[in-house]
Amino acid sequence: MEERYKLSVEAEHSDKATILIVIGRVDGSSVGILESAVQEQINAGHKTLIFDFKDLSYISSAGLRALLIAARLTQKEDGKALFCALADHIAEIFEISGFNEILDIRATRADALGAL
Amino acid sequence: MGKSPTQVLVVDDEEDLELLIRQKFRRRIREGNLKFLFAHNGKEAIEVLKENPEIYLVLSDINMPVMDGLTLLSQLADAEQDIQAVIVSAYGDMKNIRTAMNRGAFDFLTKPIDFNDLEATIEKGLKHIQAMQAALETRDRLVALKQELDMARDVQMSFQPEALPANEHHDVKAVIIPAREVGGDLYDFFFIDESRLGLVIADVSGKGVPAALFTTVTRALLRAVASKDYTTPSDCLTMVNDLLCESNPSCIFITLFFGVLDLRTGELSYSNAGHNPPRALRTDSRVEVVPKTGNIVLGVQPGHTYRNNQIQLAPGDTLFLYTDGITEAEDSKSAEFMESRLDERLADLAGASSERVITDVVDAVQEFVGDAVQSDDITCMAVRFLAAVPS
Numbered sequence: 001m002e003e004r005y006k007l008s009v010e011a012e013h014s015d016k017a018t019i020l021i022v023i024g025r026v027d028g029s030s031v032g033i034l035e036s037a038v039q040e041q042i043n044a045g046h047k048t049l050i051f052d053f054k055d056l057s058y059i060s061s062a063g064l065r066a067l068l069i070a071a072r073l074t075q076k077e078d079g080k081a082l083f084c085a086l087a088d089h090i091a092e093i094f095e096i097s098g099f100n101e102i103l104d105i106r107a108t109r110a111d112a113l114g115a116l
Numbered sequence: 117m118g119k120s121p122t123q124v125l126v127v128d129d130e131e132d133l134e135l136l137i138r139q140k141f142r143r144r145i146r147e148g149n150l151k152f153l154f155a156h157n158g159k160e161a162i163e164v165l166k167e168n169p170e171i172y173l174v175l176s177d178i179n180m181p182v183m184d185g186l187t188l189l190s191q192l193a194d195a196e197q198d199i200q201a202v203i204v205s206a207y208g209d210m211k212n213i214r215t216a217m218n219r220g221a222f223d224f225l226t227k228p229i230d231f232n233d234l235e236a237t238i239e240k241g242l243k244h245i246q247a248m249q250a251a252l253e254t255r256d257r258l259v260a261l262k263q264e265l266d267m268a269r270d271v272q273m274s275f276q277p278e279a280l281p282a283n284e285h286h287d288v289k290a291v292i293i294p295a296r297e298v299g300g301d302l303y304d305f306f307f308i309d310e311s312r313l314g315l316v317i318a319d320v321s322g323k324g325v326p327a328a329l330f331t332t333v334t335r336a337l338l339r340a341v342a343s344k345d346y347t348t349p350s351d352c353l354t355m356v357n358d359l360l361c362e363s364n365p366s367c368i369f370i371t372l373f374f375g376v377l378d379l380r381t382g383e384l385s386y387s388n389a390g391h392n393p394p395r396a397l398r399t400d401s402r403v404e405v406v407p408k409t410g411n412i413v414l415g416v417q418p419g420h421t422y423r424n425n426q427i428q429l430a431p432g433d434t435l436f437l438y439t440d441g442i443t444e445a446e447d448s449k450s451a452e453f454m455e456s457r458l459d460e461r462l463a464d465l466a467g468a469s470s471e472r473v474i475t476d477v478v479d480a481v482q483e484f485v486g487d488a489v490q491s492d493d494i495t496c497m498a499v500r501f502l503a504a505v506p507s
Contacts, residue, residue, distance in 0.1 A: 072367065
């Protein structure tokens with residue numbers, strides 16, 4: 001697989017939430033990596049997730065769908081999903097698609113943690 | 117390999133191998149999971165194989181009258197049936213054994229035959245054949261799956277509307293250049309009444325059959341809702357959204373722009389469910405972004421109320437609608453085509469026919485992409501308003 005399709009998801013745990021740092025590109029060919037990372041945290045009982053997008057370079061509609069599913073899954077477990085540190089071009093994708101209206105988006109990780 | 121016994125053909129001009137096998141394998145023969153057939157030379161063997169296409173393993177002696185084992189091997193290699201052969205030869209007959217292996221024999225046994233060795237070799241041969249057949253079945257399933265996907269794509273493509281012949285009032289052209297995998301782009305146009313033209317462009321999340329089905333359903337729902345009690349595009353989207361949300365457990369969504377061009381006035385009334393904003397290309401080369409209505413994609417938020425907006429097209433203006441397959445098309449260095457390149461190209465196309473607008477934009481995108489793989493459907497539609505229909 002080419003370098004540019006690389007996606008990795010790193011998890012950090014704080015007492016309030018699990019932070020998922022999404023690094024690289026989420027598209028149809030890599031979205032499975034994000035989906036399994038989310039599932040893994042939920043299976044482990046971590047139901048409050050903060051997605052840190054500071055190193056997210058691109059997200060396709062398949063990726064947005066994975067975020068939507070993550071939000072639904074955490075809600076079902078009485079947890080929640082927050083999204084933070086969106087670069088301008090990522091924020092624009094959220095805005096055009098209207099996902100900023102239904103997902104909880106915060107400017108920084110500290111803001112997201114503070115909102116819990 | 118099913119319930120029928122696995123068949124093995126034994127070829128030897130002497131009776132000893134046949135006797136040994138009938139005796140040593142009698143239990144498995146009786147239980148019906150192994151069946152042995154016998155031939156006494158290569159020529160007979162070929163005939164038996166012709167009549168029994170289920171034989172995949174042959175055990176053959178080398179020295180036989182009429183047709184020897186090595187000749188049989190060569191013929192097996194040329195046959196269409198995929199048959200594995202085990203050669204039986206005298207201990208120390210390395211020259212023949214080597215020749216046999218070179219001609220594609222799977223394994224060899226030496227005489228006098230050791231029963232354990234024989235059994236192990238037959239088992240090994242059968243296992244090999246099973247693995248090969250499993251691989252073939254997998255391949256066949258993949259081929260079948262690919263055919264289904266191709267069919268899904270054909271079905272989806274067949275749902276695109278028939279070309280709308282241009283006249284003195286309107287000139288509409290659209291194209292989808294599908295990516296390799298069946299995707300979820302959609303365009304549509306249809307008359308709501310004799311002077312109002314509905315225009316749709318959409319892109320579903322994800323690819324494959326579920327995406328294609330979702331697209332097809334959305335198109336049908338929108339046409340149905342718009343043709344019955346039409347009020348505004350936003351009302352239509354609010355209704356279609358609720359219908360889509362009713363049963364969408366897998367969270368598929370669709371970005372969709374729905375505009376209705378009133379050919380009496382040139383007014384475009386529209387609502388935009390999370391889709392890339394279209395462009396209004398003015399006759400003086402200005403390229404205007406059709407303002408967003410700030411609404412979410414269809415299919416995820418039940419009860420969402422879609423907002424409506426209007427812009428005015430003057431005679432000669434063109435509305436250009438597209439999917440992100442254009443702006444996010446990548447060249448081999450993963451640079452994106454971007455809205456800026458699209459807008460630059462459009463600015464040069466003021467006053468051009470819709471056909472020319474589409475062709476030029478698609479050419480520019482394809483030239484940009486070059487040898488890189490097209491990863492997403494490329495879809496666009498140009499709608500030129502020419503002159504008002506008398507009210």
